[in-house]
Amino acid sequence: MDPLPFADHQHLKSPLRRAPPHGLQVRVSPMRTVRLLVSYNGLCFYGWQRQDGFISVQQALEEGAAALLDDCIVVQGAGRTDAGVHGLRQVAHTQLESDLDDVTLRHAWNAHLGEGLVIRRIETCRPDFHARFDARGKRYLYRVQTARFRPPIGEGYAHWLRAPLDLAAMREAAAQLVGKHDFRAFGNTRRYMDSRGRSKEEQRATRSTVRTITGLRILAQREGLGIFVAGDGFLYNMVRTIAGTLLEVGRGQMDVGSTGRALKSGERRDAGPTAPAAGLYLLRVVYDEPIFQGPDPGPKGLPGAFRE
Structure with a gap:
């Protein structure tokens, strides 16, 4: 399948946050680390990692967050899957500023994602959690x-x-x-x-x-x-x-x-x-460490050792 050209990303090269009008006090949301449980259709993306000119899972997540939060973030995944490889339970993390609770953040972020990609879970975690190096x-x-x-x-x-x-x-x-x-x-x-x-x-x-x-x-x-x-x-x-x-x-x-x-x-x-x-x-x-506790059993029909 031919890679899909990514949309114009020039707006991601500089922060989107605008300065408040003079004299207006703005409450700053606390910075926190969240981890994501992500599923994606590999046919829709040119791999996980951000690449110039092609759509990737990382880029799609970051663009969705930019549209939602009016800010630029970096999403780091546990693994860099290639073009055409599907992800059922990929784990990623990022740091962001938002007053939204984890469930509301997930729903709002998903609303800014296109086809073939969904955030299944979001949970606030310890500040030094790293999706790749802690795996x-x-x-x-x-x-x-x-x-x-x-x-x-x-x-x-x-x-x-x-x-x-x-x-x-x-x-x-x-x-x-x-x-x-x-x-x-x-x-x-x-x-x-x-x-x-x-x-x-x-x-x-x-x-x-x-x-x-x-x-x-x-x-x-x-x-x-x-x-x-x-x-x-x-x-x-x-x-x-x-x-x-x-x-x-x-x-x-x-x-x-x-x-x-x-x-x-x-x-x-x-x-x-x-x-x-x-x-x-x-x-x-x-x-x-236990992550994403609760009702999300994952793919059905897998050998027992591969479900846990």
Whole structure:
């Protein structure tokens, strides 16, 4: 899907707040940190991160806040999903000045957002909360449709394959990835290690290619299958490359020992292709502290460990 040109953003380059008339006293709302639980359709955005000339989730949230609060804020997410990747329970945070309570703020902010994006929850939190650096893990789903013909409905929400897949072989290959390993072979390390535009904290967090996969399940689903991956963190394109490798095993193009050999060699060429973005969903971001308590059970039909 072609990226959608973003609207004119010149008004975001300078504060929108106007000085009050001379002699008029204005009560200033207290600054507070809030975290957001956000869901979005990846087909509507050119990824999470702000980019010149294209609509992104971050930009849409910030523009909505600017229209509501008459002020410029920065919204920081727990993960930078790519174009076409869907977010079911993305977490973000920002600092803002507003007298609106959390529930009213959510309704008002949503009224300034376009299609394909909704803020599901807002809660005021501790001032030093950081959606990305406080995260202890993420959980993803990669959806695959297996059918003789490409489904005309639902395209962009699952990766389509014509060939039947050997689930037993895929599960055997997946088991070798669980645990703590160097996943250099499964990530685009050149882009991931690029420090341009990254803070010192971000650069420190990206030096190692060692990650821990805490869960990797392959479940048969209606008209296809789901690859569920949970871990403490992921390299750039790591989940999609894991999915692409397991799908090659399922198609008989790679053997079940391929995943173990790729881990051992650390060479990108020993892993499978990077699967398309269309099938990937960010299910949940995990934190040590309880967040967003209350009635929001999240997506239905997920394995138990991926719901909590």
